[in-house]
Amino acid sequence: MATERLNVNEIDPQAYQSMYAMEKYIHSGTLGEDLLGLVKMRASQINGCAYCLDMHGREAREAGVDNRRLDVLAGWREATDLFSAREQAAIALTEAVTLIHDGGVPDKVWNDAATQFPGKELPMLLMAISAINVWNRLAVTTHQPLPNMPAEV
Template structure:
């Protein structure tokens, strides 16, 4: 297991303030906590961010996302019956933006998003995808430690 390289919050608490403002904007929209959790988990899977997977998995369960849908999320393309068209469009955009160097966002992905989301929701979705990618990069770069489960934390 890697040692945490840096705790940004301890070194410069102001560093995260713009990210917190972005999160406030994202969560103030109409996307819903369940959809946001799926987007954050899928990007975190692609980026290999254990810290964010742990956090957003808990958030997803708290938002009522069924464990089966979380278990299958990495293979959502193969299980369309488990995800709404809105969720599938968001996940397709999440993958395209997260892996932007693999050909960008195709016209078909963009059309799918525009069919599932209204004009006011698309910027919020793009900001949500962008934000989780920033969080993933910060956590992976610094080897951010997972919080210990209560049963392992001790007294």
């Protein structure tokens, strides 16, 4: 594991306050902790964020997400029987937004998400996807260490 470059919270605890407010908003809605866990895990897989994978893997399991579903999440398109239509739409949108540089968000992905997430749920899902991407970028950039990780492995 690389040496931590910067501990934002130690230097400026206020820096994360807007992110914490966004998290409070995201978790106050009707998306469900299990779905949020899948979204956070999939974005973190794509972004290669070990810190977030560790944290959100634990959170997803606590929210009732089965280990098998977490194990195959990166290959969810080959295991669609394990994911509801709602979860598939959220995961597909997560991938498209996370990889937005690769052609944007296709209309089919957007339309499926809009169908599965009516009203305020679609903006809330977009905020959840955006937030985890910000967290991933902060953790990867600063080499945020895993909790209770020995200095040398």
